[in-house]
Amino acid sequence: xxxxxxxHNFLTGQVEDLVRWARRASVWPATFGLACCAIExxxxxxxxxxxxRYGMEVFRNSPRQADLMIVAGRVSQKMAPVLRQVYDQMxxxxxxxxxxxxxxxxxxxxxYAIVQGVDQIVPVDVYAPGCPPSPETLxxxxxxxxxxxxxxxxxxxxxxxxxxxxxxxxxxxxPEVPVTVxxxxxx
Amino acid sequence: MSDPTVRVAERVDLLAAETxxxxxxxxxxxxxxxxxxxxxxxxxxxxxxxxxxPNDVDYERRDDETMIINMGPAHPSTHGVLRLMLELxxxxxxxxxxxxGYLHTGMEKTGxxxxxxxxxxxxTRMDYVSPIANELGYCMAVEKLLAIEVPERAIWIRMMxxxxxxxxxxxxxxATNGMDLGATTMMIYGFRERELILAFFEKTAGLxxxxxxxxxxxxxxxxxxxxxxxxxxxxxxxxxxxxEYDELLTGQPIFRNRMIGVxxxxxxxxxxxxxxxxxxxxxxxxxxxxxxxxxxxxxxxDFDVIVGTYGDNFDRYAIRLNEIRESVRxxxxxxxKMPSGDYRSQDPKVTPPPRARIDESMEALIxxxxxxxEGFHVPVGExxxxxxxxxGELGCYLVSDGGPKPYRLHVRGPSFVNLQAVPLLMRGGLxxxxxxxxxxxxxxxxxxxx
Amino acid sequence: MDARSxxxxxxxxxxxxxxxxxxxxxVATADVLASDLGCFPTTDQYFNLVRSFKDEDFEMCVDLCxxxxxxxxxxxxxxxxxxxxxxxxxxxxxxxxxxxxxIRVQAGDEEPRVDSLFVLYPGTEAMEREAFDLYGVLxxxxxxxxxxxxxxxxxGHPLRKDYAVGKxxxxxxxxxxxx
Numbered sequence: 001x002x003x004x005x006x007x008h009n010f011l012t013g014q015v016e017d018l019v020r021w022a023r024r025a026s027v028w029p030a031t032f033g034l035a036c037c038a039i040e041x042x043x044x045x046x047x048x049x050x051x052x053r054y055g056m057e058v059f060r061n062s063p064r065q066a067d068l069m070i071v072a073g074r075v076s077q078k079m080a081p082v083l084r085q086v087y088d089q090m091x092x093x094x095x096x097x098x099x100x101x102x103x104x105x106x107x108x109x110x111x112y113a114i115v116q117g118v119d120q121i122v123p124v125d126v127y128a129p130g131c132p133p134s135p136e137t138l139x140x141x142x143x144x145x146x147x148x149x150x151x152x153x154x155x156x157x158x159x160x161x162x163x164x165x166x167x168x169x170x171x172x173x174x175p176e177v178p179v180t181v182x183x184x185x186x187x
Numbered sequence: 188m189s190d191p192t193v194r195v196a197e198r199v200d201l202l203a204a205e206t207x208x209x210x211x212x213x214x215x216x217x218x219x220x221x222x223x224x225x226x227x228x229x230x231x232x233x234x235x236x237x238x239x240x241p242n243d244v245d246y247e248r249r250d251d252e253t254m255i256i257n258m259g260p261a262h263p264s265t266h267g268v269l270r271l272m273l274e275l276x277x278x279x280x281x282x283x284x285x286x287x288g289y290l291h292t293g294m295e296k297t298g299x300x301x302x303x304x305x306x307x308x309x310x311t312r313m314d315y316v317s318p319i320a321n322e323l324g325y326c327m328a329v330e331k332l333l334a335i336e337v338p339e340r341a342i343w344i345r346m347m348x349x350x351x352x353x354x355x356x357x358x359x360x361x362a363t364n365g366m367d368l369g370a371t372t373m374m375i376y377g378f379r380e381r382e383l384i385l386a387f388f389e390k391t392a393g394l395x396x397x398x399x400x401x402x403x404x405x406x407x408x409x410x411x412x413x414x415x416x417x418x419x420x421x422x423x424x425x426x427x428x429x430x431e432y433d434e435l436l437t438g439q440p441i442f443r444n445r446m447i448g449v450x451x452x453x454x455x456x457x458x459x460x461x462x463x464x465x466x467x468x469x470x471x472x473x474x475x476x477x478x479x480x481x482x483x484x485x486x487x488x489d490f491d492v493i494v495g496t497y498g499d500n501f502d503r504y505a506i507r508l509n510e511i512r513e514s515v516r517x518x519x520x521x522x523x524k525m526p527s528g529d530y531r532s533q534d535p536k537v538t539p540p541p542r543a544r545i546d547e548s549m550e551a552l553i554x555x556x557x558x559x560x561e562g563f564h565v566p567v568g569e570x571x572x573x574x575x576x577x578x579g580e581l582g583c584y585l586v587s588d589g590g591p592k593p594y595r596l597h598v599r600g601p602s603f604v605n606l607q608a609v610p611l612l613m614r615g616g617l618x619x620x621x622x623x624x625x626x627x628x629x630x631x632x633x634x635x636x637x
Numbered sequence: 638m639d640a641r642s643x644x645x646x647x648x649x650x651x652x653x654x655x656x657x658x659x660x661x662x663x664v665a666t667a668d669v670l671a672s673d674l675g676c677f678p679t680t681d682q683y684f685n686l687v688r689s690f691k692d693e694d695f696e697m698c699v700d701l702c703x704x705x706x707x708x709x710x711x712x713x714x715x716x717x718x719x720x721x722x723x724x725x726x727x728x729x730x731x732x733x734x735x736x737x738x739x740i741r742v743q744a745g746d747e748e749p750r751v752d753s754l755f756v757l758y759p760g761t762e763a764m765e766r767e768a769f770d771l772y773g774v775l776x777x778x779x780x781x782x783x784x785x786x787x788x789x790x791x792x793g794h795p796l797r798k799d800y801a802v803g804k805x806x807x808x809x810x811x812x813x814x815x816x
Contacts, residue, residue, distance in 0.1 A: 032261060034268055035290055035633050036315035036397055039359070043385075046362075046378030061263040076636070078788045079268060079289045082260050105807075108308065112795055112803030113293035113787075132396055209789035288786040293803075295771075296795060300802055458696045458732075461760025474732050571700070571728050571739060582700055584726065588709055599700040599728075607763050636786055 016152070023067075023093065024149040026055040027142075030066030032086065034073025037100040037132045041072045044135035054142065063089040068145070069122070070138075074102035075115045087122045095149075097141050098124045101131050212257075213272035213284040215250045253281060258621070260289045266363065266625055267632030271609075278617050283610040287603075290636040298596035302562030303329055306593065307399045310583075313598055314634040315397060316359050319345075319352040320576035321634075322401035324598070327482065328572035328583040329403040332565050335537060340528040341405035346483045347418070347521035348391075348400065349574075350514040354425060355384045356577040357507045357514075360629050361432065364504065367626040368445055373435060380428055383421050390417065403563075404538050405531030418522055422515045429512055437508070446501035450612040450624045453498060460611070461604045464579025465510070466628065469495035469502035476575035488520045500627045507629075510577075537563050562591035578602050578629055600634035676740045677718045683742045684752040687727065690738060691757050695729040698758035699737070702726050703744070703768040707798040723749035723774055744774050753779035771796040 033041050045051045045059065060066040063086045075083055087096070098118050101107035104127045106116035118124060125148065128141035254275050260268040268289035274282040298309050310325040311318040323345060330337060358377045365373025385395040390411050392400040400407050436442045452462075454470040467474055475492040477485040493509040495502030531538050539558045540551040557563075565587045573582035579601030586595035605628050612624045678686045687698075704724045706712060714720050723744040730737050744751050753776035754761045765776045766785040773794040776782065784791065793800055 031263065036312060038267070039316060039396060042362075042374075043378055043382070046382075047375045048379060048382045074290065074292055076289060076291045077791075078291065078786075079260060082289070086261055106805070108312070109292050109294075109297060110802075110804045110807070111293040111297055112801070113291050113296075116805045134395060211783050211785065211789055288784075288788070291786040293795060296802055459759050461697050461699060461758065463697075463699075472732065479732070479735055571737070573699070580699060582728070584700060584702060584728070586704060588712075594709070595704045597700075597702040597704075599702075603763060603767075604760055607760055 020150055020152060024146040027068045027095070027145070027149075028058050028060050028066050029056060029068045029070050030063050030086065030090065031059045031061055032069050032071055032083070034071070034075065034079065035102070037072035037103070040132040040135055041070060041099065041138060044138045049135035049139060051139070051142075054146070056142070063087075064091060066090055067093065068095045068097065070097045070099050071103040071118045071122075071124075072099040074100075074107065074109060075118050075121070076113050077115065080115050080121055083118065084121050095126075095145055096122050096124045097126045097128060097138075097145060099128045099138060099141070100133055101129055104129060107131060211284075211286050211288075213255055213274060213282060215255060216248060216253065216274075217250050252276065263367075263622075266367075266630055267635075269606075269625065269630060269632055269635075271621070271625070273613075273618070273621065275618060278619075280613045280616055280618060280621055283613045283621075285606055285609050287606065287632070287635050290632045292633075292637060294637045295596055295598070298593055300592065302591050303403055303565060303593065304558070304562060306596065307402055308397075310596075310598060311397050311399055312633060313600060313637055314576060314578065314581070314602070314631050316631055317352045317356040317577050318397050318399075319348050319401060320356075320574060320581055321598070322399065323349055323483075324572060324574045324576070324581045324583040325585075325596075326401050326403045327574065328570050328585040329565060331570045331572055332568045332585065332587050333403065333537065333563075334566075335404060335532050335534050337405055337532055338529040339526045341530050341532070342483050343521055343525050344406050344410060344530060345401055346485065346488075347518055347525070348388075348406075349483070350517045350521070351384050351387065351418075351421070353514045353577045354511050354518075355381050357511045358384075358425075360507055360577075360626075361436075361504075364623075364626045365436065367622050368442065370436065370442065373432070376428070376432065376435070380425055383424060387414075387417050387421060390414075402531070404534065405529065407531075409530040415522060418518060422519050422522070426512065426515050429508060432508060437505070443501065445620075445623065446504055447499060448497070449500045449620050450616060450627065451497055451499040452608060452612060456611060457498070457608070460607050462579070462608055464575070464577070464601055464605065465503050465506045466579065466605055466608060468493065468506055470498040471496055476573060476580060480573075482574055487524070488517050490514075490517050500623055503627045503629075507577075564589060564591050565593075573599070576601060578631065578634070579605060581634075598634075598637060600637060602628075602630040602632075602634045603637075606630050606635055674738045676738065677715055678740065678742050680742060680744065680751050683740070684754070684757075686740065687729070687754055688757055690729055690740075693731075694733050695731045695736075695738065697730045697732065698727060698754060698761050699730045700726075700728040701754070701761050701764035701768065703749075703772040703774045703796075705772060705796065705798045719743060721749070722746045723772060725749075725751050725768065725774060727754070749774040750777060751775075752777050755779055770794070773797065 043049060045057055051057050067090070069087060069090065071083065098104045102109060102114065103118045106114050108131065110116065115121065126141045126145045128137050130137050133141070256273050256275060258271040258273060260270045270286040270289060272284045272286060273280055294309055294313060298306055301309055306325060307322045310321045313321050358381045362374045362377025362381070365371065365377065388398060389395050391414070392398040392407065452466070452470055454472050457467045457470045457472065463474070471494060473492050473494045476482070477490070478492050490513045493506045493513065495506055535554050539555050544551040545555055567587055567589045569584070569586045571582055571584045573580050580599070581601055582599035584595070584597040584599065585593055588594040609624060609628055612628070613621050616624065676686060702725070704726060705722060706720065706724060707722055710720060710722060712720055721743040723746070725742050725744050727740040728737060729740070742751055749772070751774065753765055755765070755778065762780070763785060765779055766781065766783065768774045769776065769782055770784040770786050771794055783789070787795065
């Protein structure tokens with residue numbers, strides 16, 4: 001992605017803001033509803049908790065046309081390669097929201113059949129806890145993602161040099177500075 | 188799988204190999220025996236006296252005249268992770284094989300590790316669209332083994348919540364059915380109505396879905412103050428809106444052409460395949476557990492059992508729409524006849540004491556401790572207890588060895604059995620009807636795979 | 638399991654109706670709690686017993702599942718029934734008579750095998766595949782004895798009692814510092 005390599009001046013800085021605005025204002029989710037969370041995801045897309053206000057009511061069925069994969073529900077061992085295949089088919093830039101505790105950590109089901117956290121298969125950007133998370137929680141997760149896209153922080157993490165998954169290093173403890181993302185009025 | 192050194196083409200092969208389910212999938216015709224091809228019209232061919240002609244199967248067709256395609260676990264039909272392998276001749280579907288297991292959660296194994304009170308949280312996530320039905324089946328099984336009396340008020344609360352849940356489930360079905368057919372307005376309507384019921388659930392139980400409200404011995408909490416007004420608003424609104432759906436869907440020529448005469452099934456086939464629920468009733472068999480083998484207080488309320496004639500998609504749609512109206516009727520009667528009393532059995536060995544009593548009484552403290560750390564013990568025995576969930580007969584087979592956890596918990600999910608009708612219903616139909624057939628069978632994959 | 642009469646207990650809220658049905662001779666029976674009748678055939682008697690019930694208007698086979706009694710090999714059973722490790726439990730339903738009957742066949746210890754009911758009740762196809770997948774019980778003459786819930790290359794039968802639940806210990810690593 002060439003934008004980050006540019007030394008920003010007035011013009012290119014503005015273009016980057018424009019690109020980020022475009023990216024976050026029309027995130028198209030891919031349908032990956034698996035279990036109970038899928039029902040709440042559909043409810044979030046329906047009339048009462050409208051996702052169309054973010055430009056997201058279009059759930060693209062083809063992963064090639066989607067930006068966001070909301071993994072909604074428990075991922076079983078049989079489903080794991082399918083999940084990875086769908087994720088690989090998405091075009092960059094792509095984001096993943098892990099919706100619900102089953103997708104985030106395995107949730108209630110700590111057993112042989114469920115993958116204990118979908119981040120073992122795909123890199124996750126936002127985790128939304130809940131069983132199932134109410135549509136408001138899902139919307140908060142989506143807005144958090146939008147903030148991350150707006151500040152460009154998400155691209156910094158994914159670029160080379162800063163891995164998304166910090167490997168455990170022996171005898172070294174670095175304090176992690178928490179990244180505060182303020183969900184406010186986008187500028 | 189995320190190894191960057193593997194080239195793209197090889198990764199595609201790797202992933203294709205990972206996602207193929209080998210013998211579980213549909214094999215090409217040359218590799219299928221004659222017996223199997225004879226099954227292509229569904230398992231019921233072996234029964235004599237049915238409408239299907241065993242000579243109607245063309246064994247001589249070559250592999251390259253037909254195409255086997257995979258409608259993978261992630262697909263537009265919003266009915267969960269069902270994988271269908273279809274053999275097509277142009278647009279016509281010849282053979283189908285559903286491959287399931289993509290949502291297998293090991294709930295029956297987890298059920299052996301959780302206590303009887305925790306079991307509700309596990310079981311409720313099977314049929315996640317009608318959680319009260321799951322909990323009810325499970326709790327009734329536990330109570331039969333415990334041989335305790337459930338108070339009258341708890342019975343009526345359970346019945347009212349079960350019927351509200353049936354309305355919510357059928358509304359969701361109508362929404363997703365409309366979406367599968369392309370009528371996206373129905374999706375919005377269905378979810379809008381469902382929000383009313385979910386708001387009431389949240390007020391009563393604390394959660395919109397996966398409530399864990401029905402517990403062995405009664406219900407978890409009493410109905411909130413002012414519940415009569417809320418329920419009355421729900422009943423009136425939803426009853427009025429069912430006529431809107433009639434206007435939107437039932438009389439529409441496009442809808443009718445897509446649903447009438449599509450995927451019919453006869454009563455003998457349905458009984459042979461062990462189908463229950465709206466699928467069985469659409470063939471004309473008036474079997475509804477609420478009427479035939481009543482549980483809770485269903486023998487004290489008036490309602491009709493809706494029965495179809497032709498067993499096609501339209502009948503199933505009409506049955507579910509009218510079941511919404513019948514359930515609203517039952518809820519209104521619950522509203523009038525709700526008795527006062529305990530919402531939970533007061534047996535101290537099963538129900539924890541109220542929190543305030545723990546400060547006063549040592550016995551209450553000990554009971555609370557034992558109930559929440561170890562759980563109550565259920566006498567040795569086995570039981571099969573069945574209820575009528577929105578999808579059919581939801582049964583719970585429970586084996587207890589006297590301990591605080593079930594020895595064997597098996598839930599007979601109606602969708603698991605109903606899914607066996609899919610190859611039969613799809614055969615000879617068009618590919619575009621394949622989606623509506625799945626929708627009409629109304630499988631919930633959480634219950635299919637458990 | 639305890640063979641006390643169902644009539645002695647008022648279970649839940651359903652009246653237990655005495656059963657006007659006798660099992661065929663030669664098959665051990667018991668009053669099973671909250672069901673009408675429980676039959677305990679041997680593997681040889683099993684198929685014919687189910688066929689005789691089907692002839693007596695038990696139109697639907699509602700449920701078929703397997704149970705692993707590894708921890709309770711000495712459970713109480715009616716006389717003449719030798720309990721084995723695996724049991725296959727079949728629930729039949731008669732719509733015309735509104736009755737249920739339960740059949741518990743002792744399938745075997747090491748390599749459990751019973752006849753498939755597919756020919757009588759085609760609806761048991763998926764249920765028997767599930768029993769095979771999760772318990773390893775084989776069904777003779779079943780048209781498609783493959784796994785149904787687990788991936789094709791899975792080893793082991795998960796619901797057996799000697800198969801662990803598969804709990805993963807929960808670790809809290811790299812917890813963020815105080816904000």
